[in-house]
Amino acid sequence: MYWLYLVIFTLIVFVPTAIHHGFYIFDKAQTQEFTILILGSLGFMAFLFQEKKLKKNIAEKTDIQRKVNTISKDLTHSYSYIGEVNRKLDILEKITLSYPESLHVTTKEQKEIYNSAMQAIGVIAKSDNFVLRFTNFRTKEVLKEIKSIPSEAFSFSYKKIERSAQFMESDDFFVITSPKYIDDIEACIIIKKKTPGQKIEDLEMLRILASQALFIFMFINGRKKSLLDA
Numbered sequence: 001m002y003w004l005y006l007v008i009f010t011l012i013v014f015v016p017t018a019i020h021h022g023f024y025i026f027d028k029a030q031t032q033e034f035t036i037l038i039l040g041s042l043g044f045m046a047f048l049f050q051e052k053k054l055k056k057n058i059a060e061k062t063d064i065q066r067k068v069n070t071i072s073k074d075l076t077h078s079y080s081y082i083g084e085v086n087r088k089l090d091i092l093e094k095i096t097l098s099y100p101e102s103l104h105v106t107t108k109e110q111k112e113i114y115n116s117a118m119q120a121i122g123v124i125a126k127s128d129n130f131v132l133r134f135t136n137f138r139t140k141e142v143l144k145e146i147k148s149i150p151s152e153a154f155s156f157s158y159k160k161i162e163r164s165a166q167f168m169e170s171d172d173f174f175v176i177t178s179p180k181y182i183d184d185i186e187a188c189i190i191i192k193k194k195t196p197g198q199k200i201e202d203l204e205m206l207r208i209l210a211s212q213a214l215f216i217f218m219f220i221n222g223r224k225k226s227l228l229d230a
Contacts, residue, residue: 088205091120092212110220114146117213121189122148124205125174130191134217138184144217154190167203174200178210187214 016032114132122128131154134144147154154173168175174191187210191200200206 088124088202091123092208113216113220114213117209117216118146118148121206121209121213124202124209125189125191126201127191127194129194130189132213133188133190134185134214135188136184137181137186143185143221152192154192166207171196174198176200176203176206176210178214179207180211180214182214182218185214185218187211187217189213 118132121130121132128148129152130148131152132146133142135142166177166179172193174189174193176189176191178187180186189206189210
């Protein structure tokens with residue numbers, strides 16, 4: 001296109017030299033002027049065409065870039081989601097594999113089993129300040145309590161929990177209970193909020209972990225009862 005501009009410009013320069021006579025009713029000067037006007041108009045039209053083409057290319061490039069960015073974000077989200085799912089599966093697998101193979105479980109082994117459950121809760125809840133409680137929901141008696149930070153005081157009362165809710169939220173705490181209970185016993189995860197606006201991203205997974213923890217507790221508790229009966 002630049003060569004076209006150069007050719008038109010060159011022709012305009014040499015119009016006075018090339019045209020020595022008038023054309024029809026136009027004299028020499030008028031013929032030269034109209035010729036220059038026509039050549040100039042052609043150059044202007046070429047410029048408008050090139051500008052329109054350039055704008056179209058820019059618009060197409062912008063649209064393609066937008067689509068690429070959207071696809072890139074979708075892929076990033078997909079990879080992140082797949083990674084999150086794989087991590088959750090690994091957590092569940094780790095907890096499952098940590099189940100004792102017999103009733104003869106040492107105190108150390110019990111601690112390791114509960115530690116696996118606590119680590120899983122911390123990862124899913126994205127919190128380092130929570131407590132896992134095993135309670136009798138009828139009598140409101142706390143049978144066992146495991147804190148992520150042993151020295152941390154939790155002022156939340158178990159009596160505030162409604163069995164039908166399975167999930168409660170206050171200004172300071174999240175409370176997730178196991179969907180089912182065994183022999184009137186349920187597991188309860190109480191998470192202390194870092195900020196009032198904090199949200200739970202994977203409530204269902206925490207419910208699953210609460211159920212898993214309850215199974216572990218009942219197994220170990222059943223093992224103690226069996227030994228005492230023996």
